[in-house]
Amino acid sequence: MTTFLQLLFNGVALGCVYALIALGFTAIHRASNVINFAQGAFLLLGAYLVSTAAVDHGFPFPLAVILGLVAMVVIGIVFQMLILRRVQGQPAFTVVMITIGLNIIIVALVSALFGNAERGNGVGDPWGNTGVHLGSVVLLWVKVWTIVVTAAILLGFFVFDRYTRYGLATRATAIDEEAALAAGIPVRRVNAIAWGLAGALATVAGIFLSGSPNVLDPSIGDIALLAFPAIIIGGLDSPIGAVVGGLVIGLVYELFDGYSSSVPWLGHNFYSIAPYIVMIAVLLVKPYGLFGRPPAERV
């Protein structure tokens, strides 16, 4: 039982990180109908920027986080304005491949600038390897913070989405870009905001992924790949779906990690592909995810 509760807690914490990444995917997909394959690279770059500021330059951790967030928002917006605007109106595949190219570029840059060695201090967070003990279940501070901050961000996102002009504009753009344009909605600005938002969300996810007791190395960018099943399970267009999908993936990952040694026939490291299996199972039943809607078609 203790093991189960511990795994449950870890799973929810990990699921929150995936939910943040998935929310970034969803924000961009709703505004511009593409998937940002560079989300993993954003996460990586964000974490490295915070780490550089906090560990190398000795900024206080909260200031470093703010600097990292601002930098990533700017990078997201600049990328959207400089590159993606030039291919607006082209097939989604073109844009997706550009983001794959961007992903390769950023990962190579990070590796060239910071080296491949892991940074033992992570992002220089103040939590250390400490936590609260509830019975024999350990709640690490970094995970507690992950859950609290994610909950706050999600709340903020839904308030933004539901009650602000830009939230409304984003929803209108998601439903029909041309109609939104015709109604005078600044679709370009909506797009830019979505990319900035995705950069910020990725940075937060990166900070929590590389906070103690974890370390920071270039491989954490690959973690965003596991957020793909999350958005697919939830449905690309649905923020609620992103959160549910993220939590499902986090729980599946941790539970299989904890228990797969008792089912040896599944093979080594089965937990790392379990999310994909869940994703395929969901898609067999609901091809557009649990909360997604099939697009309307016309000739």
Place this chain on the structure above:
Amino acid sequence: MAVSTSPQPSRISRPSPGTVAIVLLLLAACTLPFVLDAFWLSTADFILIAAIGALGLNVLTGYTGQVSLGHAFFLGIGAYTAAFLADHGVNAALWIPGAGVAAGLVGLLVGPTALRLRGLYLAIVTIGLVFLGTHLFVNIPAITGGPAGRATPQPMWGPADFGGNGLTIAGVSFDRNGCYYFLALTLLALSMWFVHNLMRTRSGRAMQAVRDREIAAALMGVNLARTKLAAFVVSSFLAGLCGALYGAFLFHVDPSQWGLLLSIQFVAIIIVGGIGTVWGALLGSVFITGLPTLLIHYSDSVPFLQHSAGQGGIAVSDATNLLYGLLIVVFLVVEPRGLIGLVARAAGSITHRRRTAAVAVHPSPLVEE
């Protein structure tokens, strides 16, 4: 009243300029092994082998419009099938096509599930396929050698020994690289000829119709499921062929090779070369496959470039990745038709037939949702 019509030009006596060009190109290609040194010849081998796989991806993604990031999985299937068959004493004349057939069968098995999904959903599910594949490859050590990988058997036909001595015919000797060169060249030429003709048949036209407008194609009587599946199977077959050659040429394969990065490389090849064109696969392969080799070869003479990280410069692997990331972005933004598009433009400006040249190549052909 008799109307005099000019006689149909006889195809037999006067080959078209295209045919002449292709024959000349093939002849030139055949002389390459005699002029290149071992290093460049092995690079040429990699280029030809990768072009076969890229051609396969072009059938699925370029001609049929189904974006797949799962190509590496089928290459892996091909490589391991080839090794498995060769282990059991099957001749290379059978295990090379056998690898293609096995990959095609796996495509036939996976296809109906994957192809229910469209656009980006398909792309992501095929990423899942790559991860599942890597997991399988790691966990079937009897065939794949487990995480450490395995040695791959070499083709052997009578006097032709691809593993070591190569082949000597009538005093002319080819080393291992030369043998692989001609094998890959033959298979690539056959595949290109096949795909070129396939795209002019009923099924090929159906594939392109599905790419251009799925619903319109369905309304005109194209069976969407069957057409997509056919493209998937052809694509997997060519990937398997490519995987068999690639694995054998490398001497040793391990499961980590068949990862997402390899899939992305193939997508990069067809983007840079030209999406939905037969020659684009080869042109793109020259660029994307040749580039890393070029950089490694000249890393000593390029400033700031180091063989490995941490020596105060940019590591070669980082520089290659940086370059081909940039290539993908630049081509998609500036010339979405790829190198083929550049060639068409150049030809157009030389012959002042810009319009014809522009029509001859599909503008970025992928239509989504």
